[in-house]
Amino acid sequence: MAFNTGSAELRIYNTLTRQKALFTPIEPGKIRMYVCGMTVYDYCHLGHARVLVAFDVITRYLRALGYDVHYVRNITDVDDKIINRAAENGESCDQLTERFIEAMHEDEARLGVLSPTEExxxxxxxGQIIAMIETLIEKGYAYAADNGDVYYRVERFEGYGKLNNRNLEEMQAGSRIEVSDxxxxxxxxxxxxxxxxxxxxxxxxxxAGRPGWHIECSAMSKCCLGDTFDIHGGGPDLKFPHHENEIAQSEAANGVPFVNTWMHAGAIRxxxxxxSKSLGNFFTIREILDTYDPEVVRYFLTQGHYRSQIDYSEASLKEVRGIVDSFYHALRGLPAGEEGELENDVEARFFEAMSDDFNTALALSVLHELVREINRVKEADIGQAARLGAQLRRLGNVLGLFQRDPEQYLQGGASAQGPSAEEIERCIQERAAAKRARDFATADRIRDELKAQGVILDDSREGTSWRREA
Structure with missing residues (x-):
């Protein structure tokens, strides 16, 4: 079933122009997008997860609009940090990077992040990197130094600083930068x-040598997407110098504009x-997923606008756990496969929100209203509730949310802490027997003992179900 996208037109905030504008791809119906990926010398932290999830949601939404999205996310598998860490570990760079690439893919999969088209x-x-450097030297934008290094001649590029709205003179004034002979x-x-x-x-x-970090992305994006493409994204710390230097390299080498729309996700604080790793205040994705359900973490990263900063705290994640629980409570007990036409404006409003620079916060507020409507009609019209539930799942899938079996989610799965599902079911049967025998004291004791272990019992006309406490 096609989405009812309403009449909203996609508008995206462009870091380069510092304003939102109507998005028009270079090639109708197709979008070419490059996002700077990981430097694989350690486990990914929550700041990396923010970028991974943000551009996963963006990709999902663009595809929901009907675009053919060619999404490229690179891997930096050689640089100083990798070389130094491999030496510290007494292993080769290949051994180090392969291990952390595998770990990165595991983290992505747990967070529901789809694989890019190319990686x-x-x-x-x-070969492409060396060829681009040769072109820059031939055009006078680069030079080989006496020590065997090759440098980009920044003053030669007229537009240097345009992404960050600073010119070279402003950057030089009062700045401290290491002098090199x-x-x-x-x-x-x-x-x-x-x-x-x-x-x-x-x-x-x-x-003999190796490339600098910036030239790697210029060469890889050109190889995968061409001289000019639609969208380039990344984390907030990449605007300068990494993305500024990419622009200088690519536009000098290729002689055409590099990227039409620049997008940057907000930081985790x-x-x-x-x-960040440099500040030592980071939590790895896998550390957090040892305590919190991956969908809770994904919702936490999605609930704010992708350009906004997110403040991390245990209290915030616990609050989000309760919110995600409420969505699955609404879906619990609904018959599957109840697709059908609905006379509501939910989809149109959802797409209107997302088409305004991917406003996930507003889109989720629309889904919250849908949950309230499901709960309102659930007792009176289970068929209508099921159709609304199917709509919730279809729209949730655009955000990578609410696709699991409600019982599996609410009961925590195989990795849940506390008593096993078998133990809980046995306690429920013992409680039912006690209630039939009118031994309400025993029934209450069993309920309270389970609650003390983080298990909540929900009684209804259909029987007793259970869930892990948020």
Whole structure:
């Protein structure tokens, strides 16, 4: 069944222009999107999850609108951090990166993040990287230094700073930047690093070495999506210098605009500071998923607008657990497969919200109203409630939410803490027998003992069901 998307037109906030604008793809019906992925030297943290989930929701929504989305998310599998960590561990860079790529994929799958269309690795694109550096040297935008490094000549690129709304003179004024004898200008950045003894390296016209971080993305995006594409995204800390340098490299090398729309997700904060490995205040995705259901974490990351900052706390996640529970309570007991026409404006309002720069907060408020309507009609008209429930699931799927069996979610699955499902069912049967014998004291004791272990019993005309406490 096709969605009722209403008359809303997709508008996206463009970091480059600093305003929302009507989105028009380069090729009708198709969208080419590149998002900067992980540098795989450690486990992904919640800040990474924010970016993964944000652009997963964006991709899902674009596809729900009918677009053919070619989504590329790269992997940085060679850089200083990887080389240093591998050396500390006494293993090869390949061994280190393969282990953390596998862990990243496990974390993504648990969070319901769909795989990108392509996932290029920097080490598989050395030919394209070297070719782009050669082009930049030929055009006068780069130069080989005496030490074997190659640098980008920042002053040569007229538009440098346009993504961050700063020109080079403003950045230089009063700034502190390390002076180098081999650079023409302190702001010039490295395109190719000469190899130190024992480091992993590749042959190049400038000697053995490896690429700088910025040039990797310029070469991989060109290879996968062409010289100009529709959307480039990433985390909030990538606007400068990474994305600014990508623009300078790509537009100088290719001679055409690099990206039409730039998108950046907001940061995760802990105690009002950005969550990051460098600050040491981060929580890995798998640490959090050891305590909280993946869908609760995904809802937590989706409930605010993708550009907004999110404040992480245990209290916030516990509150979200109760919210997600309420959605599954509404779906609980509804017959499956009850698709049908509904005379409501829920889908149109949902798509209107999402078409306004992917406003998930407003879209979720529409789904909250739908939950209230399901609960209102559930007792009187189970068929109508089931049709509304099917609508909730269809729209929830656009956000990657509410697709599980309600009983499985509410009872916590195989990894749940506390008594097993078999133990709980046995207690329910003992309580039922006590109630039949009018031994209400025993029935109450069993209920209270289960509650103390985090298990809530819900009595209804159909019998007793149970769920884990939020």
């Amino acid at each position: 290029p690795r920097a080490t598989a694109h050395m 081999v650079k023409e200008n302190p702001y010039d950045f490295v395109l190719w690093k000469s190899a130190k003894a024992g480091e992993v390296s590749w042959n190049s016209p400038w000697g 802990v105690n009002k500071e950005k969550m």
